[in-house]
Amino acid sequence: MQGKRILYLMLGWFSLITGIIGIFLPLLPTTPLVLLAAWCFSKSSVRFHTWLIEHKFFGPIINDWQSSDGIPKKARNRAIIFMWAGMAISIFIVSRIWATIGLVFIGLCVTTYLLRLPLRSESKNIAEEKDEEA
Template sequence: MTGIKRYLYLALGWFSLVTGVIGIFVPLLPTTPLVLLAAWCFSKSSQRFHDWLLNHKYFGPIVRDWQSADGIPRKTRNRALIFMWCGMGLSMILVWRFWATVGLIAIGTAVSWHLLRMPLRNETVLHDEDNKR
């Protein structure tokens, strides 16, 4: 990978992570997708930062859940769907533009379809594995 491309990925990763942290406090600014984007960017640019993010107390579980082939917990999936649709519903009401509403419904439907097709992880097995560590 060229040096410029690596630095662009690194800059996008940090921008995404900082924006995701801001999203914790600002309604309608998503945190999880931005943290996942940061992890992907770091995986392309800096193994050190990628490892740091994987081992982070708060962001590590988000990234590890997404990267694992075991799927996501049902509770997490359902919570993501509820918050996503509530946030988009509020946006549709506040913006009240036909094309914005159509766009939000299309994006929400696509993301919902993706989340509903993801495998669900057996949470009891995960807790047993965590207790062994």
């Protein structure tokens, strides 16, 4: 059981570090890697999981994902735009038909998934921010 815990811990740190690198490199997805790190830490270390959930930058990503309130419409739309922009650049650079077909298929699947997610109302975001300030 200890070996499994160490494996989850190593995978969690690898995912988090790769996600941080993804902030600066457009082809690495930050959010899924941070979510994977949170899951790995939940299986291996209460301390690191709590730290990640309470983190100033990464905590809101995890809390948004775990809540059933949905995601902000602005965030969803940005994710779709940047994803397609990155894939268009990749298609242009690679210029292979099999890569183009694969990227378009993946893009359509992810876009469909994002469009089906529930949206959180903007008024709720403002109310939550006011509660945090008080």
